[in-house]
Amino acid sequence: MKILIIGYGAIGSVLVKLLMREQVVEKIYCLDLKFFEKIDDKKVHFEIFDVLEKEKFANYLKEVKPDIVINASIPKFNTYIMELCLEAKVNYMDAASLMDLDNDLDAKFPYKMEQLDYHDEFKKQNLVGLFCAGVAPGLDNMFVAEAVSELDEIDYIKIRMVEDTGSKEMFFSWNKDWLLDEIGSKPIIYDNGKVSFVQSFGAEEEFEFPEPIGKKKTYYFCQDEVRSIPLYIKTKKLDVKIYDNNIEISKLLFDLGLVSNETVNVDGVEVKPIQILSTLLPNPVPGEEKKFPNSIFAFAVEVIGKKNNKNTVVRYSIVFPNQKTIGEMEFGANFISYPTALSMKLFVMIFDKIKKRGVFPPEALDKETRTLIIQELPKNQVKVYKEIYTPK
Secondary structure (H helix, E strand, O other): OEEEEEOOOOOHHHHHHHHOOOOOOOEEEEEEOOOOOOOOOOOEEEEEOOOOOHHHHHHHHHHHOOOEEEEOOOHHHHHHHHHHHHHHOOEEEEOOOOOOEOOOOOOOOOEOOHHHHHHHHHHHOOOEEEOOOEEOOEHHHHHHHHHHOOOOEEEEEEEEEEEEOOOOOOOOOOOHHHHHHHHHOOOEEEEOOEEEEOOOOOOOEEEEEOOOOEEEEEEEOOOOHHHHHHHHOOOOEEEEEEEEOOHHHHHHHHHOOOOOOOOEEEOOEEEOHHHHHHHHOOOOOOOHHHHOOOOEEEEEEEEEEEEOOEEEEEEEEEEOOOHHHHHHOOOOOOOOHHHHHHHHHHHHHOHHHOOOOEEEOHHHOOHHHHHHHHHHOHHHOOEEEEEEEOOO
């Protein structure tokens, strides 16, 4: 397998190190405008490259002929890369969608999932475009499908996450522009076939995660899962909530309008608050994660419905290793980049098993493919808990 990865940041750098250990991976081509390190491995080829030079990049794809192109940079490049993948007849994968509002007033969801515009063309060319294939969105979507497969009827899908650094000190575990965009985007929920905007950081709910996490207060947060899951899974209700130990900072930035994309006039100059904030905030610093050894990420999916006409709950809880354990793996990863890169690696490794063609998210994968991924998680120090019970 030959893989081309665009972006060698917090996620892309870890993804390269995970993939190069796989026997089936013959070559990894990694493109970026600059590299903070270069691994000395015959499988990996680093090249300083501006993929926005369209003709040059199109020729590069035809020259190296990768089996799959992965956008490990920011979502604003998704459609541009997908168009060139179609031209070169290459499979595609990314980790998230843009949070842009859909201009189509008849659209089912207010936020557009730009990758789906290319479904018919990818299918026509017998290609796979797996989008939102990180950890959340991505792996959690897949576990929703796995839980749903245990039930006959679905009433409510709950996705709950926890990001805890154990410190009040500000730490950017991944791309700050991407994070600020999520904070500034208003959350949506799905309820009886309708999508509604809800208050950012609203609807506080105490949720029980497995140890060592325990009970945490979760809040609405803007996530891709609500936009895609109802397109593939029939449910009456769906929402996503998150616990972040620095959520008060996020709330303050939102309330002050500092994550807004709306243009404001400052002394005759048109500026966007989010751009100013992004410029002022520090970039992630390699090695900084070591200051937070107890940092941890986990998610739970809880599907409430009926099995044999009985009210039933199926719940999966996925707990990733803490920062101390991740550091011992020597990937240069943090408590978010490791779960994301690991999830992406697992999706890449089952690409040849995907029977479906076109553009779709992980919840569209079949049972056989999901099982292959789930079996790999414990081998990578990820704890998977499954519960099936009758609600009280």
